[in-house]
Amino acid sequence: xxxxxxxxxxxxxxxxxxxxxxxxxxxxxxxxxxxxxxxxxxxxxxxxxxxxxxxxxxxxxxxxxxxxxxxxxxxxxxxxxxxxxxxxxxxxxxxxxxxxxxxxxxxxxxxxxxxxxxxxxxxxxxxxxxxxxxxxxxxxxxxxxxxxxxxxxxxxxxxxxxxxxxxxxxxxxxxxxxxxxxxxxxxxxxxxxxxxxxxxxxxxxxxxxxxxxxxxxxxxxxxxxxxxxxxxxxxxxxxxxxxxxxxxxxxxxxxxxxxxxxxxxxxxxxxxxxxxxxxxxxxxxxxxxxxxxxxxxxxxxxxxxxxxxxxxxxxxxxxxxxxxxxx
Amino acid sequence: xxxxxxxxxxxxxxxxxxxxxxxxxxxxxxxxxxxxxxxxxxxxxxxxxxxxxxxxxxxxxxxxxxxxxxxxxxxxxxxxxxxxxxxxxxxxxxxxxxxxxxxxxxxxxxxxxxxxxxxxxxxxxxxxxxxxxxxxxxxxxxxxxxxxxxxxxxxxxxxxxxxxxxxxxxxxxxxxxxxxxxxxxxxxxxxxxxxxxxxxxxxxxxxxxxxxxxxxxxxxxxxxxxxxxxxxxxxxxxxxxxxxxxxxxxxxxxxxxxxxxxxxxxxxxxxxxxxxxxxxxxxxxxxxxxxxxxxxxxxxxxxxxxxxxxxxxxxxxxxxxxxxxxx
Numbered sequence: 001x002x003x004x005x006x007x008x009x010x011x012x013x014x015x016x017x018x019x020x021x022x023x024x025x026x027x028x029x030x031x032x033x034x035x036x037x038x039x040x041x042x043x044x045x046x047x048x049x050x051x052x053x054x055x056x057x058x059x060x061x062x063x064x065x066x067x068x069x070x071x072x073x074x075x076x077x078x079x080x081x082x083x084x085x086x087x088x089x090x091x092x093x094x095x096x097x098x099x100x101x102x103x104x105x106x107x108x109x110x111x112x113x114x115x116x117x118x119x120x121x122x123x124x125x126x127x128x129x130x131x132x133x134x135x136x137x138x139x140x141x142x143x144x145x146x147x148x149x150x151x152x153x154x155x156x157x158x159x160x161x162x163x164x165x166x167x168x169x170x171x172x173x174x175x176x177x178x179x180x181x182x183x184x185x186x187x188x189x190x191x192x193x194x195x196x197x198x199x200x201x202x203x204x205x206x207x208x209x210x211x212x213x214x215x216x217x218x219x220x221x222x223x224x225x226x227x228x229x230x231x232x233x234x235x236x237x238x239x240x241x242x243x244x245x246x247x248x249x250x251x252x253x254x255x256x257x258x259x260x261x262x263x264x265x266x267x268x269x270x271x272x273x274x275x276x277x278x279x280x281x282x283x284x285x286x287x288x289x290x291x292x293x294x295x296x297x298x299x300x301x302x303x304x305x306x307x308x309x310x311x312x313x314x315x316x317x318x319x320x321x322x323x324x325x326x327x
Numbered sequence: 328x329x330x331x332x333x334x335x336x337x338x339x340x341x342x343x344x345x346x347x348x349x350x351x352x353x354x355x356x357x358x359x360x361x362x363x364x365x366x367x368x369x370x371x372x373x374x375x376x377x378x379x380x381x382x383x384x385x386x387x388x389x390x391x392x393x394x395x396x397x398x399x400x401x402x403x404x405x406x407x408x409x410x411x412x413x414x415x416x417x418x419x420x421x422x423x424x425x426x427x428x429x430x431x432x433x434x435x436x437x438x439x440x441x442x443x444x445x446x447x448x449x450x451x452x453x454x455x456x457x458x459x460x461x462x463x464x465x466x467x468x469x470x471x472x473x474x475x476x477x478x479x480x481x482x483x484x485x486x487x488x489x490x491x492x493x494x495x496x497x498x499x500x501x502x503x504x505x506x507x508x509x510x511x512x513x514x515x516x517x518x519x520x521x522x523x524x525x526x527x528x529x530x531x532x533x534x535x536x537x538x539x540x541x542x543x544x545x546x547x548x549x550x551x552x553x554x555x556x557x558x559x560x561x562x563x564x565x566x567x568x569x570x571x572x573x574x575x576x577x578x579x580x581x582x583x584x585x586x587x588x589x590x591x592x593x594x595x596x597x598x599x600x601x602x603x604x605x606x607x608x609x610x611x612x613x614x615x616x617x618x619x620x621x622x623x624x625x626x627x628x629x630x631x632x633x634x635x636x637x638x639x640x641x642x643x644x645x646x647x648x649x650x651x652x653x654x
Binding site: 016019024095098124126129130132137258263268270271276279306307309312315316322323324 | 343346347350351371422425426429446451453455456457458459460462463464465466467512583585586587590591592593594595596597598599600601602603606607609610611614617632633634635636637638639641642643646647649650651653654
């Protein structure tokens with residue numbers, strides 16, 4: 001019997017989830033739920049498409065609903081709302097608002113007897129797991145997180161809001177010297193500017209003042225002012241040709257000390273190199289949907305995070321198979 | 328109230344556990360239990376030492392007993408025996424015998440109402456976790472494990488059994504080209520010989536036939552015959568000076584594909600670089616002892632592995648703190 005999945009929201013992430021489900025034979029996609037007119041949506045693989053307003057009717061026909069909306073405005077509303085009807089998984093990634101979002105989903109999920117697994121993806125998500133594991137194992141040490149090279153959606157959006165910018169994309173680039181210093185186990189103090197570089201590719205509107213655009217970007221508080229930022233102006237053709245992919249990645253590194261006089265050093269590192277950020281995030285969501293299904297069968301309710309989920313629940317293999325083959 | 332820990336067995340690993348406990352303020356070492364005469368044992372830090380034969384008397388005074396014996400002969404007997412009296416954590420690392428050992432500990436632990444957490448360390452242990460996570464997330468892909476550069480205890484023991492060998496140590500070295508090919512995401516087929524090199528440092532007995540020693544080592548089935556092996560003969564002074572440390576490390580790498588036509592590639596990697604294998608393994612055991620204590624408070628019983636333990640249980644921080652600070 002396969003696990004019945006619904007997808008709520010069908011952008012890059014929703015498409016990635018649909019493709020990831022097709023790689024997992026123990027799962028079955030019941031349908032895509034959209035705010036658009038269902039007739040106007042063409043999924044990447046054949047699939048039923050329904051209006052999100054009709055999802056109540058699917059209450060008992062879907063094991064896990066994967067929420068593929070954005071963190072800024074969609075999920076704060078959809079997370080608690082969907083948890084009233086379904087077991088859910090989402091990729092809420094506004095780090096600072098996680099406690100508040102957890103509480104909202106927890107209250108809604110507990111009231112209706114569901115599980116709401118929040119903030120699944122790679123950061124938050126897999127990176128959070130590694131930060132928790134690393135700091136628990138090496139209690140005396142320092143953890144570093146680097147992101148990139150990859151497209152930052154938030155920073156790209158910020159560029160596109162600048163006057164005179166027609167199109168724009170921003171790549172976050174970890175600075176190799178800083179990564180190597182973190183990796184050395186010497187636990188250096190690294191400033192924001194030392195850790196990451198921001199590289200922007202901009203197509204300017206005809207006749208726009210490129211010097212002014214560059215200055216506005218580089219001095220933008222919160223987004224760019226604390227970083228070394230490079231702005232390249234390119235043609236629309238070049239933009240179309242070279243900047244359509246959504247790669248990403250990063251590193252979590254912890255250096256720690258053990259032993260008499262703390263003389264021995266150890267370095268733990270986790271890294272990702274991703275051709276497609278949304279497709280990889282989708283693969284993480286799908287593995288955790290399997291865990292939610294199993295947890296729910298065990299009668300658990302309430303909000304959860306990746307930190308609450310043992311890895312046995314993620315795999316299509318049985319615990320005995322995992323012990324024999326992977327342990 | 329701190330977690331009361333006992334250490335059973337006091338070699339390199341037991342010493343490492345004692346030192347790791349001293350780094351974790353929520354833990355308290357009740358005592359070391361040894362098969363030797365307790366009066367002859369001098370711990371690295373001041374601590375009570377008892378005969379292992381008297382451990383029954385500590386049945387209700389220790390929350391978790393960390394078993395620091397070896398996998399070849401100690402643990403197959405001690406694992407099930409200690410699980411009758413205590414919640415236990417051990418580092419059983421004979422991969423092929425894990426299912427059998429799990430069953431023996433499970434039966435003993437369930438009968439007495441204890442938890443027996445087996446095969447904790449880095450491989451099996453942290454590497455197993457990453458293999459399970461990686462293969463669950465990227466279901467269409469290939470996983471590679473590399474070990475080293477580091478001292479293999481089993482291979483060093485094998486060298487020392489060769490006639491004419493006075494002292495010997497073996498380093499397992501991952502071959503960089505193979506690591507880079509695994510890391511490329513191309514999922515190459517890699518033979519045993521392509522993945523690791525074995526480098527041996529040997530002090531020969533006076534007058535021994537070094538050519539014969541070298542041939543015996545290089546042709547030894549299971550241990551060396553399938554690898555390119557290099558044997559260096561060195562003086563006892565050099566051995567004392569350069570080969571007393573017990574470094575280790577390694578890599579778990581998975582390349583996987585997602586998306587339409589599987590066109591996007593992703594690489595997940597976990598790596599360790601350790602100055603002291605036993606001290607790092609000890610740090611892992613201590614973090615998992617915390618998890619066992621908490622699981623036991625929740626009423627769980629039976630044998631467990633790292634794959635059954637959510638990371639919230641490993642950290643001294645509360646779930647809410649972890650969500651706010653690390654997620």
